[in-house]
Each structure stands twice: as structure tokens, then as C-alpha cells.
Amino acid sequence: MKIAVSSTGTTLESTMDQRFGRAANFVVVDTETMDFESLNNGAAASGGGAGISAAQTVVDKGVGAIITGNIGPNAMNVLQAAQVDIFRGSPVSVKENIAKHQKGLLERIDTSVAAHSGMGR
Amino acid sequence: MKIAVLSGKGGTGKTTVATSLAQSLPECQYIDCDVEEPNGAIFLNPDLSQKFPVQVLVPQVDDNKCNKCGECAKACQFHAIAVVKNKVLVFPEICHHCGACIIACPREAVSETKRTIGFVETSRRGHFLQGKLNIGEPISVPIIQDLKRRMHEGIPVILDCSPGASCTVVQSIEGCDYCILVTEPTPFGLHDLKIAVQVVKKMGIPFGVVINKATSDNTSIQDCCRESQIEVLLEIPFSKEIAEGYSRGLLPVQNELWKDKFRKLYKEVKKVQA
Numbered sequence: 001m002k003i004a005v006s007s008t009g010t011t012l013e014s015t016m017d018q019r020f021g022r023a024a025n026f027v028v029v030d031t032e033t034m035d036f037e038s039l040n041n042g043a044a045a046s047g048g049g050a051g052i053s054a055a056q057t058v059v060d061k062g063v064g065a066i067i068t069g070n071i072g073p074n075a076m077n078v079l080q081a082a083q084v085d086i087f088r089g090s091p092v093s094v095k096e097n098i099a100k101h102q103k104g105l106l107e108r109i110d111t112s113v114a115a116h117s118g119m120g121r
Numbered sequence: 122m123k124i125a126v127l128s129g130k131g132g133t134g135k136t137t138v139a140t141s142l143a144q145s146l147p148e149c150q151y152i153d154c155d156v157e158e159p160n161g162a163i164f165l166n167p168d169l170s171q172k173f174p175v176q177v178l179v180p181q182v183d184d185n186k187c188n189k190c191g192e193c194a195k196a197c198q199f200h201a202i203a204v205v206k207n208k209v210l211v212f213p214e215i216c217h218h219c220g221a222c223i224i225a226c227p228r229e230a231v232s233e234t235k236r237t238i239g240f241v242e243t244s245r246r247g248h249f250l251q252g253k254l255n256i257g258e259p260i261s262v263p264i265i266q267d268l269k270r271r272m273h274e275g276i277p278v279i280l281d282c283s284p285g286a287s288c289t290v291v292q293s294i295e296g297c298d299y300c301i302l303v304t305e306p307t308p309f310g311l312h313d314l315k316i317a318v319q320v321v322k323k324m325g326i327p328f329g330v331v332i333n334k335a336t337s338d339n340t341s342i343q344d345c346c347r348e349s350q351i352e353v354l355l356e357i358p359f360s361k362e363i364a365e366g367y368s369r370g371l372l373p374v375q376n377e378l379w380k381d382k383f384r385k386l387y388k389e390v391k392k393v394q395a
Binding site: 043046047048049050052053055056059074077078081082083 | 194199200201203204205206208210212215259
């Protein structure tokens, strides 16, 4: 399965970004081979609708799950409609988050935080 | 003549100046463009007898015609549409009503539907207007556009703007003949005045400054205006009497002295048209 992790950088060693819509990058990992691909999140700097756009980006990559810190209401709607599971990671590396997920240690997120929580307000 | 009152910083006294000016003139139209928090009515006590909803056009998708190609989502510059797993999700509150999704759709599956975002209230003869944005709505520009379509010709029109210097203010002052920038002698007042000055200069609108809560021990605004050759139209002192009146909904122009000062302010502003 492919999993997207919101990330501050572009590799498996990069630290997870606590934000979803405004994350700098998404590292998409194939959990069987540990091959990965980094996607720049073009929505991070957009005026509005960042979560929607970020969700569309990862859904278009065909991921089955995402790992992130917090997720807003609009992004949650898109991911739920696409039947993508959302897991709460911690600010350690992408690789460690994937490992924890494989062991079933990450909790599923099914409630969103308030809109604009990732904008530093 | 169309006169906009704006400030940059909130709470400097836009409404005090705009409503005082309105009360000093024999006839005028006052428009409260601060649609997130209109409060001019508290001071001018209009009979708000008419109310009109403000509607915008947002996309709706016909599932029978749509093949989930995603072109509408790609066209949307505001990320108001997502297409996932054979579902089109529309986020109407983020939509900026540009219609690009309709043009982008190759199957004519997207059409427009009306959505109410707030309303406009007016007095019987339309001399007082105010807009109100519904709670939770992020985009107020369409309400200001509606208000401005109702502007009268042949009498002075005073537009009381929202704080800041963003889209709502730009929309409010566009096409105005003069801008009164209200500020106060605080670091924030000065900082935001400079931003407001940049906006009105860029838009090529003549302007002057009213200093509210002026004191003799802080002349930062006067100094800045002198250096930048900006006209100071009026100073309203930091006065307990004025503040007490304000808290009871009374304007300084209750006093003839102040009424006269605001009439002079209007005369000064009107010179620009000559």
C-alpha cells in the first residue's frame, strides 16, 4: 500500500510535518518495497483551500492512507470521500512513522481540528 | 462626491468620523461597508425598513453528465472543488464565483446555483445603507458590490469601510473621489496608516488624514504626515468627554463646535473636486 506522510523535507529521514494542508512536502512511501517519492505541496502557500488541494494531490497519487499531525475539516471531507485512512503520526522521521504504522501503533484520526489551525495563528 | 473613510488599524475611529461627517451635512447618503461588524446604525439611528438578500453563484454538478474527469477542480484557482473516487466535492464557501469550472467542464455538467451569503438593509429613502455578512462566511466583497450599486448620485456619499487594507477595503474605495484615513498616535496606528497610504496612492485616489485621540505628547502621526507631505485634515483630541459620549452612542457633533469642524472638513475635501 502507498502511504503519504506530511513532511518538512523530501526523504525518508525527514521529520514529519504536524500540519496537513500547509505541510511543505508529502513523502509517498510504498510500504512493501520502501520505495518513496516526494511531492512538493504547492498548496502550502495558497490563500485558501490548502487542505482541499493537498488532499486532492495525495488522492491523485493513489494512496491508501496518510500519516500527519492534525487535519482540517475540508481536507478530512476529501480524504474520507476518497476512502483514505488518516493516522496520527509524531514529529519524528517519515521512516519511523511508517514503521510504527506497520506495527499498528498509530491511532486513526476521525475528527478534524479547526480550520486554519496550521497557519500559525 | 464619494468619500471613503478607512484606517488600516481597527478601532481608530472610522465610524466616529464617518457618522459625524454624515450628521454635519444637510443631506448625504451613508453606507456602512464594514459588513462583518456594521455599527454606524448605533449612532445614526436609521429606520431600516428594507432588507435584501445578497446571493452569489456557486457551482453544482449534474452527476448524470459528469464523468469525473477533474477538469473543474484543476481550473479552480481557489481549491473549491475536489474530484476523488468518482465523487465531485464542492466547497461553496471557498468559491470566488468566477465561473471557471463551468467553462472548463467538457461535458456541460457544471451549472450555477444561487447561495445567500448575507444581506443589505436600507432606510426608506435609501439615505442609510448597511451590509451584513452571515456568520461563518469568509467572502464579503459581493455584499460591498451590492451596496455600491445602490449609491445615490447628486448628493455626497460617505462610505464607512472595514479595517485593514485587503480586498474588502479596495472594493469599497474603488471609484471614490476622496479617502479620509483615520488613525491614532500609537505604533500600530502609524504602521497601519502607512499601509493604507500605499493602497490609496496605488489606486490614485486623493486623500488626507484625520488624527483621532490626538495628544500633545505624541506627534508621531503629524511628523510622518509632514515628512510625506500628507495633509492632516482634522485632529480629534484624546478626550474623556468624547469617549463618554461615544459609549452612550452620542457623537462629538452633538456639539455645534464639532459640527462646524466637520463641515470645514467637508469643504476641505470638496476642494479636490474643483
